[in-house]
Amino acid sequence: MRHNGGSAAGLYEGSLLPEETKAKELIRYAQVIVDVPAKQTNRPFDYIVPSELREWVSVGSRVGVPFGPRTLQGFVVGLSEQSAMSASRLKPIEQVLDLMPPLNPELVQLARWMSHTYICHDITALQAMIPGALKAKYEKWITVADTAAGGGSPGGQTYLLDASPEEEEIVAFVRQKGNVTTETMLSRFPNAGPHLKRLLERGTLAEVQTVKDRLNAKKVLYVEPAVSREELLAHSEKLPSGSKRQKELLRFFADSSEPLALAELTEKLGMSPGTVKGLADKGWLTVEAREVFRDPYADRQFARTEPLPLTEQQAVVLKEIADTLDRRAHRVFLLHGVTGSGKTEVYLQAIQRCLDQGREAIVLVPEISLTPQMVERFKGRFGEAVAVMHSRLSNGERYDEWRKIGLKKVKVVIGARSAIFAPFSSLGLVIIDEEHESSYKQEESPKYHARDVAVERAKQHGAAVVLGSATPSLESFAKTAKQPAIESEEAADSAYKLLTMSERVEGRPLPAVHVVDLREELKAGNRSMFSRGLHEAIEQRLERGEQTVLLLNRRGYSTFVMCRSCGYVVQCPHCDISLTYHQVSRTMRCHYCGLSEPEPKKCPSCESEHIRYFGTGTQRVEEELGRLFPGIRVIRMDVDTTSEKGAHEKLLGRFRNRQADVLLGTQMVAKGLDFPLVTLVGVIAADTVLHLPDFRAAEKTFQLLTQVAGRAGRHQLPGEVFIQTYTPEHYSIVTASGHDYESFLDSELELRRLRGYPPYCELVLVTLSHEQVPLLVRAGESFAARLKQLWERERLSLSGEDAYFEVYGPVASPIPRIKDRYRFQCMIKYRGNVDVSAMLAETSAAFDETVRNDKLLISIDVNPQVLM
Numbered sequence: 001m002r003h004n005g006g007s008a009a010g011l012y013e014g015s016l017l018p019e020e021t022k023a024k025e026l027i028r029y030a031q032v033i034v035d036v037p038a039k040q041t042n043r044p045f046d047y048i049v050p051s052e053l054r055e056w057v058s059v060g061s062r063v064g065v066p067f068g069p070r071t072l073q074g075f076v077v078g079l080s081e082q083s084a085m086s087a088s089r090l091k092p093i094e095q096v097l098d099l100m101p102p103l104n105p106e107l108v109q110l111a112r113w114m115s116h117t118y119i120c121h122d123i124t125a126l127q128a129m130i131p132g133a134l135k136a137k138y139e140k141w142i143t144v145a146d147t148a149a150g151g152g153s154p155g156g157q158t159y160l161l162d163a164s165p166e167e168e169e170i171v172a173f174v175r176q177k178g179n180v181t182t183e184t185m186l187s188r189f190p191n192a193g194p195h196l197k198r199l200l201e202r203g204t205l206a207e208v209q210t211v212k213d214r215l216n217a218k219k220v221l222y223v224e225p226a227v228s229r230e231e232l233l234a235h236s237e238k239l240p241s242g243s244k245r246q247k248e249l250l251r252f253f254a255d256s257s258e259p260l261a262l263a264e265l266t267e268k269l270g271m272s273p274g275t276v277k278g279l280a281d282k283g284w285l286t287v288e289a290r291e292v293f294r295d296p297y298a299d300r301q302f303a304r305t306e307p308l309p310l311t312e313q314q315a316v317v318l319k320e321i322a323d324t325l326d327r328r329a330h331r332v333f334l335l336h337g338v339t340g341s342g343k344t345e346v347y348l349q350a351i352q353r354c355l356d357q358g359r360e361a362i363v364l365v366p367e368i369s370l371t372p373q374m375v376e377r378f379k380g381r382f383g384e385a386v387a388v389m390h391s392r393l394s395n396g397e398r399y400d401e402w403r404k405i406g407l408k409k410v411k412v413v414i415g416a417r418s419a420i421f422a423p424f425s426s427l428g429l430v431i432i433d434e435e436h437e438s439s440y441k442q443e444e445s446p447k448y449h450a451r452d453v454a455v456e457r458a459k460q461h462g463a464a465v466v467l468g469s470a471t472p473s474l475e476s477f478a479k480t481a482k483q484p485a486i487e488s489e490e491a492a493d494s495a496y497k498l499l500t501m502s503e504r505v506e507g508r509p510l511p512a513v514h515v516v517d518l519r520e521e522l523k524a525g526n527r528s529m530f531s532r533g534l535h536e537a538i539e540q541r542l543e544r545g546e547q548t549v550l551l552l553n554r555r556g557y558s559t560f561v562m563c564r565s566c567g568y569v570v571q572c573p574h575c576d577i578s579l580t581y582h583q584v585s586r587t588m589r590c591h592y593c594g595l596s597e598p599e600p601k602k603c604p605s606c607e608s609e610h611i612r613y614f615g616t617g618t619q620r621v622e623e624e625l626g627r628l629f630p631g632i633r634v635i636r637m638d639v640d641t642t643s644e645k646g647a648h649e650k651l652l653g654r655f656r657n658r659q660a661d662v663l664l665g666t667q668m669v670a671k672g673l674d675f676p677l678v679t680l681v682g683v684i685a686a687d688t689v690l691h692l693p694d695f696r697a698a699e700k701t702f703q704l705l706t707q708v709a710g711r712a713g714r715h716q717l718p719g720e721v722f723i724q725t726y727t728p729e730h731y732s733i734v735t736a737s738g739h740d741y742e743s744f745l746d747s748e749l750e751l752r753r754l755r756g757y758p759p760y761c762e763l764v765l766v767t768l769s770h771e772q773v774p775l776l777v778r779a780g781e782s783f784a785a786r787l788k789q790l791w792e793r794e795r796l797s798l799s800g801e802d803a804y805f806e807v808y809g810p811v812a813s814p815i816p817r818i819k820d821r822y823r824f825q826c827m828i829k830y831r832g833n834v835d836v837s838a839m840l841a842e843t844s845a846a847f848d849e850t851v852r853n854d855k856l857l858i859s860i861d862v863n864p865q866v867l868m
């Protein structure tokens with residue numbers, strides 16, 4: 001069914017024609033990507049657009065289409081007057097699932113770009129763009145098959161050859177109901193299983209499938225008068241005196257003809273819905289179901305804020321961005337602004353400019369810094385025009401926020417990673433706050449980076465992108481013209497424009513940072529987890545009524561269970577990693593497969609009883625604080641205390657209201673928080689990330705330390721920071737303590753250059769997994785060999801260009817086994833104009849059979865953030 005000779009990309013081009021150039025009546029066919037993520041179905045299929053659906057089908061529509069024996073969800077990616085297939089062989093679209101198409105031609109095109117760039121199926125990319133509530137749910141029904149229905153006797157009784165009485169009964173039941181779900185069937189006939197199977201096999205009954213949304217728009221009943229005020233009053237007069245309530249209700253609407261929600265009305269007037277219904281039945285009132293939006297912030301008031309007069313540095317930066325907006329040009333800015341330099345105010349005023357032009361804006365923030373404070377800043381400035389999207393919203397709330405975008409009820413979306421797909425049609429500005437955050441990368445397929453998607457989307461819209469951070473990623477920094485890491489002409493054109501804000505607002509100083517050598521503490525006989533300096537500083541804050549933020553970076557921290565006698569560490573039996581201890585439930589859990597086991601009483605290896613969890617978790621720091629500073633009020637923020645909906649907000653709210661002296665937590669406390677009374681920041685141990693097997697370890701350490709230090713002294717009171725470490729001489733710690741991004745950058749870039757890591761090359765991580773090592777090794781080796789062959793071919797066509805390509809591995813992955821599957825990886829490093837995506841797509845296609853028949857799994861991660 002593929003169009004003649006069209007290249008994959010070409011297939012979509014027709015769909016990008018402006019809608020009006022294609023008269024609806026000429027549209028006969030739609031190209032649909034169906035919801036089956038497999039190679040054979042990874043292309044558009046042609047369907048007939050029935051004339052009654054023509055008005056409703058556009059590029060980006062979600063439809064239900066017959067596919068083989070089933071009905072599947074699909075996305076319309078193109079419309080045409082003709083099809084290469086003869087019409088007799090094509091089937092019509094069955095359902096259009098939304099009145100408003102959830103995607104638009106630009107997003108459909110973007111999905112195409114994603115599937116190519118990140119090497120995934122088109123449907124996977126399309127599905128990533130819509131909220132979970134719209135992901136297809138298939139409903140299966142049992143119905144009487146057409147053929148069987150025709151053979152009915154006049155009395156409606158089907159004469160079934162060879163059918164048992166039970167079967168007769170089942171068929172009669174289905175016929176009576178029309179459609180029956182399996183559950184209904186089994187609740188009525190608990191032993192129907194075998195009969196059902198036989199009836200389906202013989203074609204008496206058939207199974208049909210329909211596509212259904214997981215969720216529907218929420219509807220609320222509204223009441224309003226159906227007749228004039230005079231008539232209402234007249235009716236009220238005529239009613240018998242016993243109908244007090246009804247009279248009251250009529251008078252109510254005579255006073256105000258505004259529609260009112262039924263629930264609100266009955267509560268207000270203290271009457272039952274029956275009273276309302278009585279009058280509606282008489283035709284005097286109308287009751288009507290209306291769609292409403294579930295608003296997670298409905299009960300919150302946001303004080304309106306006005307633009308602040310800008311500092312000199314803010315004004316310079318805003319002008320650059322505004323100029324680009326005014327020219328409606330595409331341009332990427334990297335805004336390097338120290339902590340507390342007022343980046344948010346710049347974002348707000350840039351957005352205002354964009355809205356003034358009648359365009360829309362997307363703001364991405366890392367999930368964990370999407371705090372009420374952040375939301376407040378945007379809702380406070382733009383009020384109702386803001387939609388908020390994050391994972392703590394319920395499915396329904398998220399769906400409604402998203403629908404508001406399509407319906408043009410909002411102009412600004414603030415959200416985590418996936419908000420980049422907000423279905424705006426005239427996007428003017430995308431802001432990515434804390435652009436260095438690794439959470440912008442999605443770790444499951446499609447493994448996209450929201451920063452790259454943002455740039456791609458902005459190109460299509462002629463929109464500006466602002467990447468903001470106090471600690472820009474090396475990758476982004478290397479793309480600013482200043483950094484000669486990339487030299488080609490094309491690169492110079494697409495270079496990011498660097499904007500700098502080196503000072504905090506109102507000339508406030510950056511906090512003083514003390515680096516404490518923990519080895520010296522031990523020598524001096526201090527065995528506590530708090531150095532003497534930090535201890536004293538906390539004491540001072542308690543006396544002065546100021547607040548402290550303590551960071552315990554648990555990543556890489558030992559919360560494992562170890563035997564003190566023999567050194568045995570409890571590991572997951574299915575994955576090669578140690579189990580993590582959870583104090584609340586006294587269980588040990590595997591982070592990869594979810595296995596949960598009770599804490600062992602004895603060492604499984606030597607039977608010693610000296611087996612216990614090891615290392616410093618946040619709970620232990622909390623206990624220690626209580627012991628050292630009696631009466632201290634601590635709020636602990638980690639995965640355990642923030643798992644419930646709204647917990648995060650509540651904890652921060654309490655801290656802000658001075659209900660605690662210390663906010664203790666993992667990375668969650670490091671970013672975005674802006675509390676006036678915080679004058680002390682302590683880092684319990686700075687080295688935990690430093691020793692991870694990850695080439696970004698030093699960069700991540702620098703970023704984390706700089707970010708957390710930036711929480712101190714942001715307002716009137718000056719701040720102070722203590723960084724405790726076993727490696728005080730490490731350059732990432734030295735430079736972070738001096739707030740010296742430039743020096744860090746120089747040292748780190750030099751190392752990356754020497755070791756051949758980004759930004760001096762691009763990376764792709766290919767992980768293969770299988771239950772048997774021999775097959776895996778063979779597959780790994782032939783995968784690598786095949787890629788190298790392709791490179792030899794590619795290299796010839798690139799003669800003269802500076803290009804580089806190397807495959808490292810296969811070697812066992814850092815985590816060599818997960819869920820009983822062994823894992824091998826190949827690391828690809830390349831540079832220059834190499835179409836690695838195409839090479840990888842071709843190589844993996846060669847493994848299709850092994851994947852299908854032998855259950856080999858191949859995962860491709862382009863620009864990986866996690867190298868495990």
Ligand SMILES: Nc1ncnc2c1ncn2[C@@H]1O[C@H](COP(=O)(O)OP(=O)(O)OP(=O)(O)O)[C@@H](O)[C@H]1O
Pocket residue numbers: 308309310311314337338339340341342343344345469470505506671672673674710714
């Ligand atoms: N022009 C201004 N005049 C006065 N106060 C300002 C101005 N701009 C920003 N502020 C205030 O300065 C504080 C810090 O600003 P903001 O939180 O935007 O910093 P930031 O650059 O985002 O820092 P971080 O990267 O640490 O989050 C805030 O309390 C903000 O209200």
Ligand SMILES: [Zn+2]
Pocket residue numbers: 563564565566567568603604605606607608
């Ligand atoms: Zn032991």
Ligand SMILES: [Zn+2]
Pocket residue numbers: 572573574575590591592593594595819
């Ligand atoms: Zn496991």
